[in-house]
Amino acid sequence: VGAWTRADAERADAADPLAGCRARFELDPSLIYLDGNSLGPLPTGVAARLQQLVSEEWGRGLVRSWNQAGWVDLAERVGAKLARLVGAAESEVVVADSTSVNLYKALGAALAAAGPGDVLTDDGNFPTDLYIAEAAARQFGGRRVRRVPRAELLGAIRPGTALVTTTHVDYRSGHLLDLAAVTEAAHRVGALAVWDLCHSVGAVPIDLSAAGADLAVGCTYKYLNGGPGSPAFVYVAGRHRDLRSPVSGWFGHEDTFAFGPEYRPAAGAARFQAGTPPILAVAALEVAMDVFADIDMSQVRAKSAALGELLISLAEERCREHGIGLASPRDAASRGSHVSLTHPDAYEIVQALAAAGVIVDSRPPDLIRFGLGPLYTRFVDVWDAIQVLGEVLESGRHVASAHSTRHVVP
Amino acid sequence: VGAWTRADAERADAADPLAGCRARFELDPSLIYLDGNSLGPLPTGVAARLQQLVSEEWGRGLVRSWNQAGWVDLAERVGAKLARLVGAAESEVVVADSTSVNLYKALGAALAAAGPGDVLTDDGNFPTDLYIAEAAARQFGGRRVRRVPRAELLGAIRPGTALVTTTHVDYRSGHLLDLAAVTEAAHRVGALAVWDLCHSVGAVPIDLSAAGADLAVGCTYKYLNGGPGSPAFVYVAGRHRDLRSPVSGWFGHEDTFAFGPEYRPAAGAARFQAGTPPILAVAALEVAMDVFADIDMSQVRAKSAALGELLISLAEERCREHGIGLASPRDAASRGSHVSLTHPDAYEIVQALAAAGVIVDSRPPDLIRFGLGPLYTRFVDVWDAIQVLGEVLESGRHVASAHSTRHVVP
Numbered sequence: 001v002g003a004w005t006r007a008d009a010e011r012a013d014a015a016d017p018l019a020g021c022r023a024r025f026e027l028d029p030s031l032i033y034l035d036g037n038s039l040g041p042l043p044t045g046v047a048a049r050l051q052q053l054v055s056e057e058w059g060r061g062l063v064r065s066w067n068q069a070g071w072v073d074l075a076e077r078v079g080a081k082l083a084r085l086v087g088a089a090e091s092e093v094v095v096a097d098s099t100s101v102n103l104y105k106a107l108g109a110a111l112a113a114a115g116p117g118d119v120l121t122d123d124g125n126f127p128t129d130l131y132i133a134e135a136a137a138r139q140f141g142g143r144r145v146r147r148v149p150r151a152e153l154l155g156a157i158r159p160g161t162a163l164v165t166t167t168h169v170d171y172r173s174g175h176l177l178d179l180a181a182v183t184e185a186a187h188r189v190g191a192l193a194v195w196d197l198c199h200s201v202g203a204v205p206i207d208l209s210a211a212g213a214d215l216a217v218g219c220t221y222k223y224l225n226g227g228p229g230s231p232a233f234v235y236v237a238g239r240h241r242d243l244r245s246p247v248s249g250w251f252g253h254e255d256t257f258a259f260g261p262e263y264r265p266a267a268g269a270a271r272f273q274a275g276t277p278p279i280l281a282v283a284a285l286e287v288a289m290d291v292f293a294d295i296d297m298s299q300v301r302a303k304s305a306a307l308g309e310l311l312i313s314l315a316e317e318r319c320r321e322h323g324i325g326l327a328s329p330r331d332a333a334s335r336g337s338h339v340s341l342t343h344p345d346a347y348e349i350v351q352a353l354a355a356a357g358v359i360v361d362s363r364p365p366d367l368i369r370f371g372l373g374p375l376y377t378r379f380v381d382v383w384d385a386i387q388v389l390g391e392v393l394e395s396g397r398h399v400a401s402a403h404s405t406r407h408v409v410p
Numbered sequence: 411v412g413a414w415t416r417a418d419a420e421r422a423d424a425a426d427p428l429a430g431c432r433a434r435f436e437l438d439p440s441l442i443y444l445d446g447n448s449l450g451p452l453p454t455g456v457a458a459r460l461q462q463l464v465s466e467e468w469g470r471g472l473v474r475s476w477n478q479a480g481w482v483d484l485a486e487r488v489g490a491k492l493a494r495l496v497g498a499a500e501s502e503v504v505v506a507d508s509t510s511v512n513l514y515k516a517l518g519a520a521l522a523a524a525g526p527g528d529v530l531t532d533d534g535n536f537p538t539d540l541y542i543a544e545a546a547a548r549q550f551g552g553r554r555v556r557r558v559p560r561a562e563l564l565g566a567i568r569p570g571t572a573l574v575t576t577t578h579v580d581y582r583s584g585h586l587l588d589l590a591a592v593t594e595a596a597h598r599v600g601a602l603a604v605w606d607l608c609h610s611v612g613a614v615p616i617d618l619s620a621a622g623a624d625l626a627v628g629c630t631y632k633y634l635n636g637g638p639g640s641p642a643f644v645y646v647a648g649r650h651r652d653l654r655s656p657v658s659g660w661f662g663h664e665d666t667f668a669f670g671p672e673y674r675p676a677a678g679a680a681r682f683q684a685g686t687p688p689i690l691a692v693a694a695l696e697v698a699m700d701v702f703a704d705i706d707m708s709q710v711r712a713k714s715a716a717l718g719e720l721l722i723s724l725a726e727e728r729c730r731e732h733g734i735g736l737a738s739p740r741d742a743a744s745r746g747s748h749v750s751l752t753h754p755d756a757y758e759i760v761q762a763l764a765a766a767g768v769i770v771d772s773r774p775p776d777l778i779r780f781g782l783g784p785l786y787t788r789f790v791d792v793w794d795a796i797q798v799l800g801e802v803l804e805s806g807r808h809v810a811s812a813h814s815t816r817h818v819v820p
Contacts, residue, residue, distance in 0.1 A: 026465070026469045028469075028470050028472075031472075033472060035472065035473045038473045039468075039472060039473040039476075041469070041472065042464065042465075042468050042469040046464055047461060047464045047465055047469075050460050050461075050464060050690070051457060051460075051461065054452060054456055054457045054460060054637075054694075055436070055452075055457055057638075058449075058452050058637055058638060059436045059438075059451070059452040059457075060438050062438075062441075062443060062445065062449060062451065062769060063445045063448045063449040063769065063771065064764070064769065065638070066449075066638070071638055071639075097507065097508070097511060097685070098507070098659065098684055098685020098686055098687075098688075099685050099686070100657065100659030100660060100661070100684040100685035100686075101507060101511055101657055101659065101684050101685055104656075104657045104659075104684070108549075123671065127660050127663070127669045127670060127671065128659050128660035128685065130671055130672075130673075131658045131659060131660060131663070131672075131673035132657070132658060132659060134658070134673065135656060135657065135658045135673070139518075139549065139550075139656060140549075147671075219686070221686070227464075227468055227689070227690055228467075228468060228475070228476070228481055228686075228688075228689035228690070229481075229685075229686040229687045229688040229689045229690075229691075229692075230688065230690075231688060232685065246514075246545060246549060247510065247511055247514045247542070247545065248541045248542060248544070248545045249508065249510030249511065249514075249538050249541060249542060250510060250537050250538035250541060251510070253537070253541070258774070259537050259773065259774060260537060261533065261537065261540055261557075262540075262541075263540075263541035263544065263545070274508055274510040274511050274514070275507070275508020275509050275510035275511055275538065275639075275642065276508055276509070276510075276629070276631070276638075276639040277508075277639045278508075278638075278639040278640065278641060278688045278690075278691040279637070279638035279639045280460070280637055280638070280639075280640075280688075280690050280691050280694060281639075281688040281690050281691050282639075284464075284690060354474070359472060359473065359474065361473065363669065364668070364669060
């Protein structure tokens with residue numbers, strides 16, 4: 001696609017089977033939004049649902065809405081809707097807490113049950129995952145965390161490895177790990193694998209059942225468009241019915257409202273709930289999940305790959321002479337749904353792009369990340385964004401912001 | 411007040427310095443809502459704030475709102491607003507997670523630092539607190555949990571007690587424990603005290619600093635009116651700067667967005683955050699906290715006591731012959747802001763009251779709980795509710811619902 005003109009991009013949009021999905025979001029037509037890998041855009045219907053929830057269910061229904069409006073099992077129902085996107089049975093997924101807390105629960109549960117041995121992760125794993133892995137390894141068995149380069153992870157799984165944990169898609173490079181192969185290698189040495197799906201769920205087809213996965217967690221505010229800080233999820237394979245969340249709160253009890261004095265875990269992933277779920281946030285997420293109800297994830301994946309290929313080829317054609325490099329795998333099969341370019345002035349370039357209405361983000365030290373949300377990103381958006389990038393680099397106008405205070409976003 | 415007529419109640423409302431606060435809530439005039447100890451009513455302004463947040467900050471601002479709309483430290487700002495209500499410095503309180511998760515973090519932090527010894531609690535402590543205490547005791551030092559009757563808690567604190575944890579106001583009886591005395595007794599034997607303020611914060615004046623408290627947690631959906639499942643809070647005394655949350659997530663890092671590979675805890679209670687905060691829910695809570703900005707908590711306490719006294723005296727006068735008993739302390743100084751009556755048909759009576767527009771709740775086996783939210787509950791509400799209770803008992807119409815399916819609410 002190296003020689004694509006804007007008209008080529010327009011033709012690709014016209015032929016896109018997912019083009020109609022763009023109307024499912026409230027998008028500002030003056031922006032090119034390529035940061036849905038950080039915060040997905042607002043699905044149409046969220047605002048109305050929240051108004052109804054707040055004014056009717058909370059305001060008028062009050063406490064009765066726990067039963068009458070179904071709040072009491074809302075987190076399980078939304079988890080069941082999410083299950084399809086990760087290849088899980090409905091009871092294997094629940095919406096709860098944050099990714100950090102869920103990863104802690106998942107690692108704690110797995111390590112409390114595991115034999116002796118290390119925790120293996122990759123040294124480029126997402127920071128909160130590394131922090132939580134260190135804490136859980138120390139607390140559950142006094143274990144060591146071995147950090148190896150991502151490219152060496154598969155080969156580093158060996159006898160003495162009790163658990164492998166990392167991120168399916170790398171938040172910096174966008175590198176997509178072979179979830180099934182890593183899981184299989186872990187099982188071969190008697191280890192469990194715990195996956196972070198934050199940067200893949202909703203953009204990359206995932207089949208946890210086929211991969212024989214053990215546990216997984218993920219956030220819902222990126223490609224699932226659940227809103228800022230929307231609740232995360234936990235997947236627990238049905239066969240792991242002996243694993244226990246270390247945070248045994250009442251919403252994970254088999255009969256929460258019996259108010260019994262002893263903890264008895266619920267069946268399924270529901271037992272990995274802890275406290276009372278944040279109903280406003282879970283309700284907004286439900287609207288976002290309904291956006292995916294009729295979506296064919298293989299179409300999503302194909303479009304994501306095509307958008308990425310276009311971006312890479314245009315960037316190389318238009319921007320290479322300005323010091324732009326590629327940090328993402330060139331092969332679409334090894335790439336998630338964002339593409340990272342490199343430039344020493346990444347932060348300043350991102351500010352200059354934003355001033356021109358192109359929203360992307362930077363990651364230290366030198367990455368410019370382009371998130372390609374296949375449900376709403378058009379081929380012309382990618383084409384236009386790289387045009388603007390080329391203009392910024394040519395004009396050198398990003399240099400002007402070189403001394404401003406840096407604000408990086410989640 | 412035993413002989414109060416409805417006109418007396420009306421006069422008390424007319425003289426109530428907090429009467430004007432009722433307008434700060436969206437209340438259905440056809441209901442008498444006495445269940446704010448389970449879910450507080452909707453503060454005026456929440457719906458509008460959420461519309462703005464969703465449509466403008468998320469919809470149009472998108473990821474830029476993390477900085478431009480101040481999402482990034484919203485949970486700390488709302489924690490600072492809450493601090494005044496518990497007698498804490500602003501940096502000693504942060505909004506995060508659920509009560510269950512926060513209690514786990516608080517107990518884990520305290521027990522990891524504590525010497526050998528048991529965890530002491532009362533056997534009527536809230537169920538999730540008991541579940542979490544058992545888990546944390548086991549995980550952090552292989553400790554035993556000693557459960558004693560609430561009335562014996564103070565005397566049961568002895569050498570060999572590493573930590574004391576319980577609920578400031580009992581969710582069933584409404585019994586208010588002397589937080590300062592229990593904390594002092596704990597400190598005398600070298601133990602820490604961890605408090606659950608769920609059933610007191612917003613209704614009972616709390617001075618954690620004066621009490622020399624160590625750690626505390628609480629929910630915000632009862633007397634703080636933050637909405638269903640609104641985020642909880644954690645208090646960590648400033649002097650305990652060595653205590654570390656066991657769930658060391660990135661929002662508790664001193665520089666979250668440096669994306670560094672090693673965890674370094676933030677200063678203050680902010681380090682007890684874990685994952686990305688649920689911005690919709692925290693923003694709704696901020697509106698609810700602003701309701702309290704000019705409130706004198708001693709007026710709240712005085713009105714709460716007066717409402718409770720009225721309820722008890724009317725119930726005894728009107729309902730005693732129908733088998734109604736009192737499960738709450740008669741002395742207002744030992745009572746929080748709800749009153750529990752007893753009756754063998756508690757569940758059915760609560761259903762019959764609801765059918766008559768009086769919303770209260772039941773707790774097994776025989777409690778009828780009346781929550782008295784001093785910011786919006788009127789003396790006539792209490793008078794009318796007891797009238798209806800008397801009518802229900804006289805008519806025996808609650809018996810009709812005796813075989814329906816039971817749904818109890820949080």
